[in-house]
């Protein structure tokens with residue numbers, strides 16, 4: 539088969555752009571209210587809309603997901619060590635370090651690529667105060683296993699659901715698990731506010747604490763309680779979010795179609811592992827489409843395929859290479875020893891994230907999947 543290069547680069551994602559008018563109409567309200575930030579009308583509207591959309595009891599908006607994660611750890615008064623995954627974006631362990639907490643990297647479940655509760659339990663010490671788990675690529679963590687682990691050792695759980703907007707397990711929103719769940723609304727996410735994020739929790743007092751912390755820990759006109767920061771989402775971001783929310787169903791339908799195309803074609807390619815289908819997932823996140831390349835069966839390494847596809851103008855991504863435990867700032871930690879993270883080291887060399895966004899046509903998705911088949915050696 540001859541492989542035809544794309545004339546324009548095909549990126550791993552393209553942001554959702556709602557009709558400009560639905561954004562500018564909301565901006566007119568912002569202008570006439572002369573109110574730009576500090577929990578204005580658009581902020582209130584989006585907070586309520588997302589609370590309903592995500593079916594969570596409490597939600598607090600943020601300027602981005604990283605600051606939200608930092609506030610989550612602070613709001614739970616965590617201390618000492620936090621069990622976490624090395625296979626994630628830099629923001630996950632960085633949010634701990636910014637709180638002077640020590641990330642303790644634990645190995646992964648080879649199916650889901652998420653934190654393995656048994657591997658995490660082996661790393662519990664008297665200094666452990668919490669688990670920070672990531673639903674990587676929108677695959678849910680073993681929420682039951684992690685909850686049991688937390689209960690046995692008196693630990694808090696924060697879920698990083700940056701990739702898991704809209705994900706449901708057993709008919710329950712992913713934001714209802716654990717003590718706090720963080721969402722990212724970065725431009726590259728299914729739902730976005732250009733930059734943005736949120737924390738979901740089940741408890742009114744915790745929501746109030748989070749709201750204080752994201753506003754410098756100001757309690758009233760004359761009192762600053764402690765060490766807060768500025769994590770507020772502004773009115774322009776919130777207005778964009780409201781406009782994006784209106785076209786979300788359309789985007790989800792398109793992505794589900796692209797997922798079908800990829801699954802159908804790639805299922806027949808030896809050496810390509812598709813994202814697992816979990817029967818407990820009652821609503822998918824549709825955020826990423828990561829495949830794994832097994833070189834012995836595919837005939838080429840993931841890195842070679844990544845480079846070859848670039849030659850045809852398909853810009854896939856090696857999320858999340860290298861592991862966070864390999865960053866110079868974490869490599870010296872005892873938990874970063876590669877001998878103790880064998881599954882993570884295997885997965886990080888196999889994963890390749892394919893272009894996945896609503897504006898990708900069926901024909902282009904088909905061409906990309908067939909290209910992966912044709913490049914098999």
Ligand code: T4K
Pocket residue numbers: 549550551552553602603604605626627629630672698700701722723724725726734735853857
């Ligand atoms: N936890 C996890 C597990 C995360 O993955 C993330 C963020 C966070 C926490 C922190 O949340 P935030 O603080 O970001 O809210 C991107 C995103 O910047 C980042 O939000 C995301 N995870 C991470 C996985 O991906 P890059 O460096 O890969 O982005 P970039 O600029 O290379 O964009 C990817 C592709 O998207 C480009 O090749 C082209 C396209 N693109 C991008 C932008 C920004 C566009 O077409 N238009 C655009 O405006 O990090």
